[in-house]
Amino acid sequence: xxxNDPILIVEDNDEDYYTVARVLGKFGSFPLxxxxxxxEVMERLTDKEAxxxxxxxxxxxxxxxxxxxRSVLAQLKADSRFRRxxxxxxxxxxxxxxxxxxxxxGAAGYMVKPVNLDKFVESIAGVVKYWFEIMTLPAKVEGxx
Amino acid sequence: xxTTVTAKNVDLSNCDREQIQFxxxxxxxGFLLTLREPEFxxxxxxxxxxxxxxxxxxxxxxxxxxNLMDRNQVESLRERAQRxxxxxxxxxxxxxxxxxxxxxxxxxRHDHVLFLEFEPRSIQGEQSVEDLHSELRGxxxxxxxxxxxxxxxxxxxxxxxxFISFDRVMAYKFLEDGSGWVRSESVIEGQIAYLxxxxxxxDIPAPAKRLFTxxxxxxxxxxxxxxVPIIPENNPLTGGPLDLSYAVLRSVSVMYTGYLKxxxxxxxxxxxLLKNGRLWGLIACHHHSGPKHVPYEVRxxxxxxxxxxxxxxxxxxxxxxxxxxxxxKNTQAALVEGMxxxxxFAHTLANGSPNLMDFLHAEGAAVVNDGRxxxxxxxxxxxQILSLVEWMSVHIPEEVFATDSLVSVFPEAAExxxxxxxxxxxxxxxxxxxxxxxxxxxxxxxVKWAGDPHKPVDISDDGERLLPRTSFALWKESVRLKSxxxxxxEVQAARELRLAILELVLRQTEKLGDLYKTLERSHMxxxxxxxxxxxxxxxPLRGIHNYSRFLLEDCAEQLRxxxxxxxxxxxxxxxxxxxxxDSLLHYSRVSRNELRPTLCDLNKTVSDVLDxxxxxxxxxxxxxxxxxxxxxxxxxxxSISEVxxxxxxxxxxxxxxxEKWVExxxxxxxxxxxxxxxxxxxxxxxxxHLDTIFVIFRRLHGPKDFGGGTGAGLTIARKIxxxxxxxxxxxxxxxxxxxxxxxxxxxGIGGGSANV
Numbered sequence: 001x002x003x004n005d006p007i008l009i010v011e012d013n014d015e016d017y018y019t020v021a022r023v024l025g026k027f028g029s030f031p032l033x034x035x036x037x038x039x040e041v042m043e044r045l046t047d048k049e050a051x052x053x054x055x056x057x058x059x060x061x062x063x064x065x066x067x068x069x070r071s072v073l074a075q076l077k078a079d080s081r082f083r084r085x086x087x088x089x090x091x092x093x094x095x096x097x098x099x100x101x102x103x104x105x106g107a108a109g110y111m112v113k114p115v116n117l118d119k120f121v122e123s124i125a126g127v128v129k130y131w132f133e134i135m136t137l138p139a140k141v142e143g144x145x
Numbered sequence: 146x147x148t149t150v151t152a153k154n155v156d157l158s159n160c161d162r163e164q165i166q167f168x169x170x171x172x173x174x175g176f177l178l179t180l181r182e183p184e185f186x187x188x189x190x191x192x193x194x195x196x197x198x199x200x201x202x203x204x205x206x207x208x209x210x211x212n213l214m215d216r217n218q219v220e221s222l223r224e225r226a227q228r229x230x231x232x233x234x235x236x237x238x239x240x241x242x243x244x245x246x247x248x249x250x251x252x253x254r255h256d257h258v259l260f261l262e263f264e265p266r267s268i269q270g271e272q273s274v275e276d277l278h279s280e281l282r283g284x285x286x287x288x289x290x291x292x293x294x295x296x297x298x299x300x301x302x303x304x305x306x307x308f309i310s311f312d313r314v315m316a317y318k319f320l321e322d323g324s325g326w327v328r329s330e331s332v333i334e335g336q337i338a339y340l341x342x343x344x345x346x347x348d349i350p351a352p353a354k355r356l357f358t359x360x361x362x363x364x365x366x367x368x369x370x371x372x373v374p375i376i377p378e379n380n381p382l383t384g385g386p387l388d389l390s391y392a393v394l395r396s397v398s399v400m401y402t403g404y405l406k407x408x409x410x411x412x413x414x415x416x417x418l419l420k421n422g423r424l425w426g427l428i429a430c431h432h433h434s435g436p437k438h439v440p441y442e443v444r445x446x447x448x449x450x451x452x453x454x455x456x457x458x459x460x461x462x463x464x465x466x467x468x469x470x471x472x473x474k475n476t477q478a479a480l481v482e483g484m485x486x487x488x489x490f491a492h493t494l495a496n497g498s499p500n501l502m503d504f505l506h507a508e509g510a511a512v513v514n515d516g517r518x519x520x521x522x523x524x525x526x527x528x529q530i531l532s533l534v535e536w537m538s539v540h541i542p543e544e545v546f547a548t549d550s551l552v553s554v555f556p557e558a559a560e561x562x563x564x565x566x567x568x569x570x571x572x573x574x575x576x577x578x579x580x581x582x583x584x585x586x587x588x589x590x591x592v593k594w595a596g597d598p599h600k601p602v603d604i605s606d607d608g609e610r611l612l613p614r615t616s617f618a619l620w621k622e623s624v625r626l627k628s629x630x631x632x633x634x635e636v637q638a639a640r641e642l643r644l645a646i647l648e649l650v651l652r653q654t655e656k657l658g659d660l661y662k663t664l665e666r667s668h669m670x671x672x673x674x675x676x677x678x679x680x681x682x683x684x685p686l687r688g689i690h691n692y693s694r695f696l697l698e699d700c701a702e703q704l705r706x707x708x709x710x711x712x713x714x715x716x717x718x719x720x721x722x723x724x725x726x727d728s729l730l731h732y733s734r735v736s737r738n739e740l741r742p743t744l745c746d747l748n749k750t751v752s753d754v755l756d757x758x759x760x761x762x763x764x765x766x767x768x769x770x771x772x773x774x775x776x777x778x779x780x781x782x783x784s785i786s787e788v789x790x791x792x793x794x795x796x797x798x799x800x801x802x803x804e805k806w807v808e809x810x811x812x813x814x815x816x817x818x819x820x821x822x823x824x825x826x827x828x829x830x831x832x833x834h835l836d837t838i839f840v841i842f843r844r845l846h847g848p849k850d851f852g853g854g855t856g857a858g859l860t861i862a863r864k865i866x867x868x869x870x871x872x873x874x875x876x877x878x879x880x881x882x883x884x885x886x887x888x889x890x891x892x893g894i895g896g897g898s899a900n901v
Contacts, residue, residue, distance in 0.1 A: 015688035022695065092683060115687045115723035117694040117716075 005055035006031040010041055010072065011090070012064050016113060020058055020090065023121050027128040038067025042075060045082060054085055056131055059107075061091040061098060070101065077106040088127055165352050167386040170372035170396040172365060174265065174438065175248075177375065177394055178205070179258040181382065185210050185223060188258055188381050191394075193373045197243055197263075202376050210261075214241060226252065226259060234360060235262060235393050237441060249441045256380055256388040264393070264441060280308065281446050285453055294461035298329035301454045305428060306331040308450070309414065309443060312433045315339060316418070316454075318426040321630060325349060328426070336433060343624070349427075353401070358424050359390050361417040362448045365397060367436035368405050368413060372396040405431070412437035414444070416451035420459045428454065466634065473638040476504045481645045488653070490646070494581065495519030504642065505635050507583035509564060514579050524584055525561035532557060537570060538578050545640045546570045547631040549585070559626065562587045567628025569636065571643040573650075581642075585628035668736070675733035679726040686726070690719035725842065728857035732841060735864045740781040747775035747821075750782060751809055754789045758797070765797045767805035775811055776819055780889050784865045791862040792823040792885050799883075800827035818871065818888040829879040838875070839863050862887075 007030045011017040017034055024030050033052055035041050044052055057076070061069035069089065076082045086108035091098070094112045102110055108131070111123045171177050176194040178187050187205050195202035198213050211219040218241055225238045235251035242248075247266040252259060284304040291297035298316040306314040313336055316329035323346030330340040357363075373396075380387045389395035405413055412432040418425045428451055439447070476499050483493045491514040494501050501510035502522050509522035513534050518527045525533070536555055537546060549567040551558040558565065567585035572578075693715040701709055748771070755762065755769060762769060778785075789809070796807040808824040830838060841860040863873045869889045877883035 013684060015691065016684075019687070019691045092680060113683075113687060115683060115690045115719055117691050120691075 004031065006033045006052055008033045008035065008041070008044070008052065008054035008057045010035045010038070010057065010063065010069065011060045012036045012062075013060070016060070016090070019117075019120065020124070023117075023124045024128070026121065027125060028132070036063075037065040038063040038069065038072045039065055041067075041072050056127075057085055057087045058090050059087050061089060061093055061102075070098070070105075073102060073105050073107060086131055165398050166356060166388050166390040166395070168372070168389055168396040168398075169378055169386055170374045171262075171389075171392070171394040172367075172396055173370050173373050174366055175394045176263050176373070177392065178210070178261045178263075179380070179387065180210060180261065182226070182259055185219070189375050189377060189387055191373045191375050194263075206376070214243070222250070222252075222261075230254070231259070233391065235260065235391060240266070251393055251441075253391050255391050257382040258380065258387075260392060262392060262394050266440070277442055277446050281450060284308065284450060288454070289457065291461070294458060294465055295329065297457060297461050298454075299331075301450070302329050302331040302428065305430065305447060305450060309430060309437075309439050309447060311412070311414070311430045311437065312336055313339075313431040315429045315431075316426060317429050319349075319354075319424060322346065324624075325426075348404075353398070354424055356390060357415070357417045357427065358419065358422075360393075361419075361451065362393075362414065362444055363395075363397070364393070364414045364439055364444060365402075365405075366412050366438035368402050368411055369436075409433050411435050414439055414447070416447060417455075418451060418458060419455045420462070425455065425458065470634055470638075473504065473634070477638065477642050477645060480504065480642065481649055484646070485649055490514065490650075491517065491519050495521045501581060501583065505569065505583050505631075505639065507569070508586050509584040511580075511582045511584070513582070516578070522584075523564045523586065525565050529557075529561050530582065533568070533582075534578050534580055537572070537580070541570075541572075544572055544643060545636060546572075547636045547639070549628045549630040550626060551628075552626040562626050565628075566626050567631065569631050569639055571639050573643065573647060581639075581646075583639075585631075588624045588627050588629055672733040672736050675729050676737075679730040679733070682726055683723065686719050686722055690716055690723075693719070724855050725857075728841070728855040728861070732857055732861050732864060735861055736868055738783075740784065740869070742779050742781050744777055744779050745782045745785065746777050747785070747811075750786055751775060751789055754786050754793060758790065758793060761794060761797050765800065765805055767797055767800065767807055769793075770806055770808040772808065772810050775809070775821075776813075778819065778889065780869065784869065785889060788862045788865050788887065788889075789823070791858040792887075795858055795885075796823055796825035796827060796883075800825055802826055818890050820886050820888055822884050822886045824882065824884040826882040829881055829883050830875065830877040831879050832877075835875055835877065839873075 007024065009017055009020055009032060011020065011034065021032055024032070033044065033054065035044060041057075045054075059069045059072060063069050063072070067075070069091065073087055073089070076085065076087060083106070087106070088109035088111065089102050089107050090111045090113060092113050099110050109127055111120075111127075114120050114123075171191050173193060176197055177189075177191040178194060179189045180186065181188050187208050187210065190202050190205045192202055194205060198205065205213070210222070218239060222239055229236070229238075231238075231252050231254045233253065235253040237249050238252040239250040240247055241250055241263070243263070248263045249266060251262040251264065254260070288297055288300040288304060291300050302314040302316050313330065313332040315327050315331075318326050318328045320326055320343075325344040325346075325348060327339045327342050330338060332338055375387055379385055408431065410431040410433060412435070414430040416428040416430075418427060479499050480494065480497070480501075483497045483499070484490050487493050487497070491512045494512045495510070496519065500521055501507075501512070504510075507522070509520070509524035511521070511524050511530050512519040513530065518530055520527070520530075524530065533551075533555065536557070540554075547567075547569040548554060551566055551568050552562060558568075564586050565584035566587040569583045569585075571581050573580070693712050697709065697712050697716070704712070751771065793807060793809070797805070804826075806826055808822075810822055810824070812820045812822070814820070839859050842856045866873045866887045866889060871888035871890050873885065873887040875883055875885055
């Protein structure tokens with residue numbers, strides 16, 4: 001997992017994208033990519049010319065179009081090429097069934113978008129710390145799932 | 146072989162075996178010859194016939210009738226016999242002179258022979274046929290005017306008694322169980338009345354009943370007679386005893402004469418009353434002052450009269466039945482209409498006008514509805530009715546249950562037999578204990594005595610049980626613990642009433658159902674609205690909050706301090722808004738969450754809740770009291786935890802005392818769900834505000850007093866409770882404290898009847 005690999009943010013809402021991007025900026029200069037629709041994710045990952053290899057995906061569950069976040073998550077985790085990319089859900093849904101389903105499908109984290117910016121910063125800090133500081137230690141990379 | 150019952154071996158049980166049509170003997174006031182046809186030779190003769198013809202009776206056998214009587218008379222007799230079938234009741238075919246006496250000759254064919262019965266014409270002289278006819282017409286005219294069957298019978302027995310000058314004439318009706326009942330009586334002064342007495346079925350055994358339908362009038366001019374044997378014993382044409390079923394002179398059973406003697410009867414006449422070809426009853430005439438012969442003509446007139454009575458009693462009774470039927474229909478319609486109008490079913494049925502008592506003939510009635518009982522008339526106690534209903538709900542699957550002997554199936558009923566030996570019950574739904582019941586008392590409570598019931602029974606040598614009073618006692622024994630039976634038409638009417646009520650209920654439920662559906666839909670829409678609104682409202686709110694924060698981050702240095710404060714206020718307010726939206730979301734989720742009832746130890750549940758509130762508890766320094774261990778109940782633990790959590794935090798919050806306490810406990814009342822409560826010594830609530838505290842976001846105090854909060858806690862708590870079918874209410878005294886009570890189910894949650 002390298003900081004120079006991009007973080008993919010799948011988010012249709014501009015304010016939310018801006019917030020995630022800005023908060024991530026507090027923890028380093030990560031290259032960011034954005035998808036506004038669920039169907040875009042696989043296209044970007046498998047693009048012949050400019051396929052991206054994200055270090056992390058932030059995925060919103062409620063997306064416009066045919067594929068919502070739940071289906072994108074299932075698609076990624078069912079594909080051996082992308083299964084290892086950690087996917088952190090960022091959503092407004094706090095429904096227990098969504099939380100359970102996402103973890104069942106292999107989500108690496110689940111964040112409910114709070115109105116309180118401080119809480120959000122805390123959560124993002126946790127994600128960054130885990131995936132880019134702890135998980136980047138070479139000895140642990142292989143052992144990690 | 147004929148079984149002869151003698152006074153020595155009389156026993157009521159052998160009456161049913163006695164073949165009384167093969168009596169082998171006749172009454173002594175007349176004589177009998179049987180003839181073989183077409184020869185007209187004598188096959189059998191009664192012992193006393195010999196004397197009439199001045200020969201030994203055996204000398205008559207085989208003789209041609211013409212050898213004994215006037216040839217012309219015999220010839221006209223033969224002519225009559227040739228053109229007339231003469232089957233059934235004996236008909237007078239001739240009047241003959243023998244031994245200086247006039248005789249009526251009654252003929253009928255039966256048992257392969259021609260019966261000729263010779264009866265002497267009355268010594269007192271026959272009434273003229275004209276007189277008889279006018280008397281008969283008069284009698285019919287009178288009795289026809291009767292309005293009820295009772296009045297009709299009263300008039301009929303009275304007419305017949307004057308007609309034949311007997312001391313007593315009774316109309317006797319056979320009830321469904323075969324027992325007899327003196328429905329009407331005309332008796333001279335000085336004789337004991339038998340009116341209203343009942344007799345057990347054994348008093349008139351089956352063979353006698355059969356003969357009554359064959360031969361419609363039986364007359365014994367002198368009970369104290371010696372039977373005259375028929376010679377030879379057997380009918381030569383059949384080889385068996387002569388069948389005397391139709392013979393007017395047939396000797397009767399010693400059982401019967403014994404019975405009559407014990408009643409002090411010297412002469413009797415009995416007429417058959419038929420209804421639709423079946424034995425309805427009898428008109429029994431008794432004379433208590435010496436033998437009395439009723440002449441043939443008068444008997445014929447009486448038989449005719451009895452025939453009229455037979456015809457008319459059917460009509461009168463049918464009329465009364467159809468009146469009753471019609472009345473039932475009308476009452477049913479009025480009952481249902483009353484219920485539809487008032488909407489108060491049980492009340493209308495028990496106390497309306499008309500009510501259940503106006504429906505079926507009963508002494509009492511009850512409505513059992515949702516465990517509540519409404520009574521009318523004479524009924525068992527509420528507890529007795531409840532246990533009866535409990536028993537019926539288990540043992541009687543039928544929708545309509547009618548019995549005239551409740552004790553025989555439900556022995557407990559013995560204790561209230563005086564009011565309810567008979568029950569007719571209709572049940573509405575198999576799953577519920579909703580019943581309508583009618584009660585009839587034990588028959589013995591309703592039977593009227595005629596005469597003095599305490600008058601000692603006359604003991605006679607022939608056995609005291611053959612007296613009417615002892616018969617009555619015997620009958621009483623047979624109807625102990627029984628009520629008068631429910632008529633088929635009554636059971637049918639009850640069934641129809643049940644359907645009518647169900648239909649009415651169904652109509653009303655449909656109306657309610659529509660209303661409920663609309664309500665439910667609007668509730669669901671409201672919940673969906675709350676969910677979507679709060680969910681979608683959050684998105685822009687988040688934007689506003691974040692931008693105000695970013696502005697602060699990016700431009701704080703360029704802004705005046707008051708501008709910075711405004712931006713901070715903006716961020717704070719958006720957060721407040723989020724809290725409100727969260728509460729709304731939560732509230733809408735209360736009715737969406739799946740409930741998973743498990744058996745919860747409330748002690749553990751409450752202790753977990755207290756743990757989660759430990760910071761607030763220690764801050765407020767409140768004393769938490771649980772006076773006695775809480776029960777186990779089957780409930781969704783998450784839900785009840787939240788109710789406790791909301792109520793306890795509320796109790797902690799709204800308290801300005803220096804020594805605060807919160808008490809958690811429960812109250813149990815039999816038959817009611819366990820009531821849980823959270824009590825505090827807090828600020829209390831003014832009575833006028835009691836209604837508003839459950840309104841969402843309604844706060845009685847400023848948001849900064851008493852620690853703030855969104856004002857949704859109680860609303861959510863009550864919604865949870867309601868979702869479980871329970872309810873929540875408050876008792877409160879301002880300045881002293883409040884108690885929040887709640888139940889988690891509409892019926893037994895705790896104790897023995899966990900039935901959630």
